[in-house]
Amino acid sequence: MRVFAASLATETNTFAPLFVDRSAFEGAFYCPPGTHPATPTLCSGPMIAARELAQREGLTLIEGTATWAEPAGLVSREAYESLRDEIIGQLKAALPVDIALFGLHGAMVAHGYDDCEGDLLAHARAVAGPTCIIGAELDMHCHLTDQMVEAADVINAFKEFPHTDFLERARDLATLCLRAARREVRPVTAVFDCRAISGFMTSQEPGRGFVDRMLAMEGRDSILSISVAHGFQAGDVYDVGTKVLVIADGDLGKAAALAETLGREILGWGPGGGVPRHYKPEEAIAEAVRLAEPGRPVVLADRWDNPGGGVAGDSSVMVDALLKHSDIPAAIGAMWDPVAVGFCRAAGVGAEFRLRFCGKAAPTSGHPIDADVRVRGITDDLLIPFEQSWVSLGPAAAISIGNLDVILSSTRAQTFSPPVFTNLGIDLAAKTLVVVKSSNHFYAAFAPIAAKVLYLDTGGPYPSDTRKIPYKKARRPLAPLDPNPLL
Numbered sequence: 001m002r003v004f005a006a007s008l009a010t011e012t013n014t015f016a017p018l019f020v021d022r023s024a025f026e027g028a029f030y031c032p033p034g035t036h037p038a039t040p041t042l043c044s045g046p047m048i049a050a051r052e053l054a055q056r057e058g059l060t061l062i063e064g065t066a067t068w069a070e071p072a073g074l075v076s077r078e079a080y081e082s083l084r085d086e087i088i089g090q091l092k093a094a095l096p097v098d099i100a101l102f103g104l105h106g107a108m109v110a111h112g113y114d115d116c117e118g119d120l121l122a123h124a125r126a127v128a129g130p131t132c133i134i135g136a137e138l139d140m141h142c143h144l145t146d147q148m149v150e151a152a153d154v155i156n157a158f159k160e161f162p163h164t165d166f167l168e169r170a171r172d173l174a175t176l177c178l179r180a181a182r183r184e185v186r187p188v189t190a191v192f193d194c195r196a197i198s199g200f201m202t203s204q205e206p207g208r209g210f211v212d213r214m215l216a217m218e219g220r221d222s223i224l225s226i227s228v229a230h231g232f233q234a235g236d237v238y239d240v241g242t243k244v245l246v247i248a249d250g251d252l253g254k255a256a257a258l259a260e261t262l263g264r265e266i267l268g269w270g271p272g273g274g275v276p277r278h279y280k281p282e283e284a285i286a287e288a289v290r291l292a293e294p295g296r297p298v299v300l301a302d303r304w305d306n307p308g309g310g311v312a313g314d315s316s317v318m319v320d321a322l323l324k325h326s327d328i329p330a331a332i333g334a335m336w337d338p339v340a341v342g343f344c345r346a347a348g349v350g351a352e353f354r355l356r357f358c359g360k361a362a363p364t365s366g367h368p369i370d371a372d373v374r375v376r377g378i379t380d381d382l383l384i385p386f387e388q389s390w391v392s393l394g395p396a397a398a399i400s401i402g403n404l405d406v407i408l409s410s411t412r413a414q415t416f417s418p419p420v421f422t423n424l425g426i427d428l429a430a431k432t433l434v435v436v437k438s439s440n441h442f443y444a445a446f447a448p449i450a451a452k453v454l455y456l457d458t459g460g461p462y463p464s465d466t467r468k469i470p471y472k473k474a475r476r477p478l479a480p481l482d483p484n485p486l487l
């Protein structure tokens with residue numbers, strides 16, 4: 001058997017003023033055939049899973065390109081078409097193939113393409129033919145479209161948020177595609193559209209128990225795979241919103257019934273039922289001071305300034321708030337300001353000077369901070385782990401303003417794990433509170449060192465209030481913009 005694997009992924013915040021061209025892919029993560037490292041990035045899990053499968057089962061693997069751009073705004077037409085044509089050309093050259101595996105995100109929007117992944121999979125189907133088993137792994141924050149479902153035999157999304165399971169789900173995908181290619185199973189797919197913009201975290205209830213039950217249902221009673229596409233609310237596309245996808249072995253009615261049952265369960269939590277309380281800056285600081293323990297800070301997540309959601313990551317709102325509490329030992333990172341990083345690196349460790357930093361990328365990102373700073377640490381590359389992958393924040397600096405330590409980075413990436421701070425000499429155990437620029441991916445690595453994790457509402461720049469997002473393309477009715485037509 002011959003297997004092809006490739007990966008093309010980013011997450012597009014159509015409201016963000018940060019545009020993505022081909023160099024954004026090449027600069028972030030770009031591996032021509034055969035050069036993918038032994039560890040996966042978030043969306044290239046199928047490449048690693050395909051290697052493992054080929055080794056274990058004695059299959060021939062033909063690797064295509066794998067690439068990823070940090071989430072931002074619209075992708076250029078040239079970037080998408082050139083990367084698509086590169087991968088489809090590689091697939092064509094690899095024919096005949098029995099299985100084609102794709103590591104995708106599912107919320108990539110390019111100029112002229114609201115559904116890049118559906119378009120890519122349709123091209124793959126046209127080239128590989130009707131009998132090739134086509135499988136795609138998606139991030140759960142995808143826009144699940146009919147075009148994707150029609151073109152692919154198997155779609156499997158991450159189940160966990162934080163996404164601790166991207167490699168596990170890629171292995172599930174590869175295994176199921178092999179079984180389908182061997183005609184041991186006949187995957188049929190049903191989708192239930194919740195007609196709602198919602199979402200949940202699996203680091204807490206009710207999401208935790210829900211996903212545990214999903215996992216327990218797979219592989220039993222002819223249910224092969226269950227995915228919840230939470231959706232990505234910062235993408236103005238027709239299919240934005242939450243959908244449940246169930247793959248059964250030959251029994252479409254059973255798949256449809258289960259998809260609807262699970263979808264209605266999510267709707268039953270009500271709007272915002274799957275997400276925790278969000279604190280305004282002042283109440284979050286007060287709560288952190290109350291809850292912090294000796295050696296264990298409270299971790300505050302600046303969810304709406306998370307580079308992983310396509311925004312800049314330079315919001316100064318929390319720095320401003322913390323500078324009013326100069327007695328509180330605190331740290332915040334990583335904040336994106338390549339110019340300020342350049343100043344700090346040139347000045348060197350120990351230098352003291354007046355620095356202007358951050359608060360520039362959007363009107364809702366606060367204002368630039370002017371402060372007397374001391375450079376505590378510098379690095380040529382702030383490299384941090386996230387599950388099985390490594391993420392670079394580029395050249396970076398740690399600066400101190402009294403009791404407040406700030407990590408400045410020159411590459412946009414979210415604060416996945418404590419080495420963002422510790423690699424630059426910041427001792428988190430000495431802090432009362434630590435602010436991280438991340439929505440929830442920080443959780444797995446930060447929760448073990450935290451007295452408590454709290455979520456912040458700093459007002460932007462991510463479009464956080466779903467009732468007020470100015471969608472032009474979303475299908476209607478769609479809750480909470482409209483009453484849910486299913487309820």
Ligand SMILES: [Zn+2]
Nearest residue numbers: 139140141163
């Ligand atoms: Zn995601």
